[in-house]
Amino acid sequence: MSLREIAKETGLNRRTVSKYLKNPASTAPPKREVAGQRPRRVVDEVAPLIDAMLRAEVLLKASVIHERLVQDYAVGINYQRVKLYLQEARPRIAKELGISPGELAGLHRRFEVAPGAQAQADWGDEGKILAHVGISKVYSFHMTLSYSRDPFCCFTTSQDLATFFDCHWQAFAHFGGVPMSIVYDRTKTVVRRHAAPGKAVPLHPGAVAFAGHYDFDIDVLAAYRPQGKGRVERQVGIVRDHVLAGRAFASIEEMNAAFTAWVSLRRAKVYGTHGEVIGHRAMRDHTALRPLPKTPYVVMQRHLRHVGKDCLVAFDANLYSVPARKVPPRQLVEIRATKSQVTLHSTVADGNGQTLLATHPRAVGRGARIVDETHWDGLPTGAGRRVTTGDDQPSPRRGQPLGHRAGHCRLCCPGPQPQASRSAVARCRSMTS
Incomplete structure (x- = not known):
């Protein structure tokens, strides 16, 4: 008999049959299961606990259930066994609770777009990859063209409004144009505040102005729907694995250069979903993009801050100096910040109609003090202070009492x-x- 016939007759796997045929002296193979009788499994001992968790939340993840079994009940069970059990337990519990299969599956409608019609943007948190050079936090900005999956990435130390839209400008220059729409999640640099389901989402005024200058539409996803921008979500992990993993960097510039060197390799790949070379499909995508405007849009943050007694103004967890001769303590000044520069202005113009007090390069990270020493001219330096050891006694003054x-x-x-x-x-x- 062939291995297939023996396996069919005994109810065993062909590999199991082959193993025992090669070594007849080994112990006998397990007996064939009796029809309708299922062997006892390890997961069956904790099945009531898992079912109870599913009744409380039917969409509870397998990793969460396994974690609670280990921590709360001290059950030493393999994660894969829990995962396999959930494949048959979740539909059964959903049926008990009266939940339809469509609601349980969480399916979504697949969509395709025309060339140049859409891009998706997202942030990635790269952690302390540059902590050894004094940069505590690094973020990655990603934009992916939806039609071709052509990627762009740059690395920053901040996620503020100026940095966010400066990354957009770099992405547009990388692609050679502007897509018709960009998909975002509900980040605070795009959405002014959250709204109830079905209600219009109020957009950030800076985002509206930037989109109007570059002539693209803002498409904000519904809450808890990452599937709507899965193309850029996937790109975050790909860049992290292929560009950053296993490498050491000394600066943001080195990280950006590493992505630039890798992107040509990515464009040479055949993408599994559309079955074409990314670079070939990207050419059609780039051709359909809208042209860049002649003048870039400068995103500027404006804030009001009080001047401290040390002539320093706090902004974005950093301190910037202002001239002591021009401002009194606690005076209100206006901060105008771009990605690379911070200017401080008085709220009232002087006799010449000027409001500018100081200009500084923008600090990187948090906790920095950017001080121009000339701003402290006229303040006491402490050079006239005197000290004594206490050994010298002053001579008695004239008219001092005899006693x-x-x-x-x-x-x-x-x-x-x-x-x-x-x-x-x-x-x-x-x-x-």
């Missing part, structure tokens, strides 16, 4: 003294006061 000069006063003469008269003590007290 004080002779050491008859205990108020200010150290060491043992004879008893001073009341009048001498009173005269000394009046002099010292």
